[in-house]
Amino acid sequence: MKAPAVDYVRPKSLAEAVDLLSQHPREARVIAGGQSLVAMMNLRVASPGLLIDISRLPELSLVSDDPNAVGIGACVTHAAIEDGQAADPSRGLMPRVAASLAYRAIRTRGTIGGSLALSDPAAEWPAVLTALDAEVVVCGPGGKRSIGCADFTTGVFETALAADEIIESVRIPKLSQDARWGYLKLCRKAGEFASALAVAVIDRTRGHSRVVLGAANGAPLVLDHTSRLLSNGGPEPRNAVAADLDRAADRHFDEFQRNLHIVAATRAVRQVLQ
């Protein structure tokens, strides 16, 4: 189908974009790459009255690289991350994830900030950035604030972003040299949304170990037992994953999903321990 009628504006600065958004909090939608929003408009699932195009704001395409962390602007595309055009704090994890995300013709337009703002439960970045302990820097009428990724996505397509706030960047702590990661996405063909998605990260130097599931019927699911097992270098992760899933009864996994999640998390942890 075709998108419904809509107004369009391309502000010249982030401050102007925030101002426009706060003037039209109900009918306006922020558009960056538009790779989900335009599809939703074409399907008539979304009918915004006003599109605020932030894709060309220079302050949202910045990449900063300091000794402890890398900041990636909200409008940096998946393809730029895949191609190594943005500094990589994750020792290869983020380029690998970007390359597994949808198709190249989507990755060239779709942005890391857009993926977080939509927080599709099957999307890669909310889970991966939670595993990396990243922070989302958001800008609103009252200024900037930081939200830990683990608290940013609050449910299915739900986030901690206020109606008048725009994501400015993601700040990702750098993994140490001895850090290791595992990543497994299960889907029926290359580029599909995940049926199951697991990320495991261990960074002993920084005392960080975290295993996170995506496509988990809600916000990314941090597996506490499994994360502890990862830091202890324990033997077989399968039982720990199963115990974590037992504690997540509110996600209502059916038997098939449960098995997929167990397989994904177990294999991601094994990649780390190997």
Place this chain on the structure above:
Amino acid sequence: MTAIRLQINGADVADDVPPRLSLADFLRERRNLTGTHLGCEHGVCGACTVLVDGAPARSCLMLAVACDERRIQTIEAFADDPVMQALRRNFHQHHALQCGYCTPAMLITARDLILRRRAGSEREIRDGLAGNICRCTGYTNIVTAIAAAAKELGTEAANA
């Protein structure tokens, strides 16, 4: 209506467009560039793939207003492109199409794979084509044709 100026296949173009108009419909209905095809109109089938500033993009998921000042290339743009010439010849020789609906975007995607050195193996080509759906061929001859073109062009090594 919003005024836009952009470059399409090397020519400067100015027009007034309603913001809801997709780049695909702009190309087809306003510019008569009907080689860009529309299948699903939500980013899944890949038939509408064009180049925006040199990179492949779904023209059904881009609004024409957002293409202001951009450089667009459609399948009509590649008459003299050596990679596209090799691809066209091999698609012909290997019978890589039946109805032809997916073919323009298959060619644009294949050209991008070859230029990015991502056509080094059958697996790599199949992964790279995952976003372009063909309902006729079963993909075998398309993959064969792209592999042959890549070999001909000397870009088969993944990291050449």
